[in-house]
Amino acid sequence: MAKGPSMLLENAFVDGPVCGVDEAGRGPWAGPVSAAAVILNPRKVPKGLDDSKKLSAKTRETLEVEIKAKAVAWGVGFASVEEIASLNILHATGLAMCRAIEALAVQPVFALVDGNYRFKLPCEVKTVVGGDGKSKSIAAASILAKVARDRLMVEMDARYPGYGFAGHKGYRAQVHADGLLALGPCEIHRLSWGPVKLALMGRNPMAVFADLQDELPFED
Known part of the structure; x- marks a missing residue:
């Protein structure tokens, strides 16, 4: 043990x-x-x-x-x-x-x-x-x-409604992807992150990143 x-x-x-x-x-x-x-x-x-x-x-x-x-x-x-x-x-x-x-x-x-x-x-x-x-x-x-x-x-969920921050705390989640696609990123989104970039292009990050890491770890 x-x-x-x-x-x-x-x-x-x-x-x-x-x-x-x-x-x-x-x-x-x-x-x-x-x-x-x-x-x-x-x-x-x-x-x-x-x-x-x-x-x-x-x-x-x-x-x-x-x-x-x-x-x-x-x-x-x-x-x-x-x-x-x-x-x-x-x-x-x-x-x-x-x-x-x-x-x-x-x-x-x-x-x-x-x-x-x-x-x-x-x-x-x-x-x-x-x-x-x-x-x-x-x-x-x-x-x-x-x-x-x-x-x-x-x-932040109260300040930026629509993304579900209270539930997933900013991590990968369908409600988060849906919010990004519907509303675009808010002030606390990491714009250099791959999933956020995909959402800005109108692509569902949950589908693309289904089997990958949530982010590009050390991307500038």
Whole structure:
């Protein structure tokens, strides 16, 4: 049986605070990318921390409150659609991570970052492939980043009705494609994304991208 995340990676660092860092929203057709950084208190680690994708929305929201109450420090950062367009999604993700770390009330000496890309951050970095399933700090960050972005996309649904943002949070969905075809893109759509470009040409992105990734990941 596979084990869940632990504090082993965090406990290996003794020179100062270690934060976990993760992002949410690299793949959607619309909306910003978010990131979170969390320094957990090893004596007050919330139970049930795991990769946010494995948890229900209700569980994520419950854990969000507990993480914020018990952590030594936490921070959330965003990079806007405009910044994604100008920097590309990879570098915009790094910008959101920098903002999350800078928002921490206690600055870390080391960051455990989910994935294999070594972003340039305000402290030393250790990448951890599948980190949200290995490190409780990264798992906590994945939860905060996901909940913060989902909450923002629900707000965007009220501001930009017709696309169904509250349901799919900007990701691939038939109601999203229908809205794009009927209304065209709104201010928070990622215009360089393949599905959005297809909709602008009057083509159904759900049909074309049925068996492909949702986006062209690092397209400028």
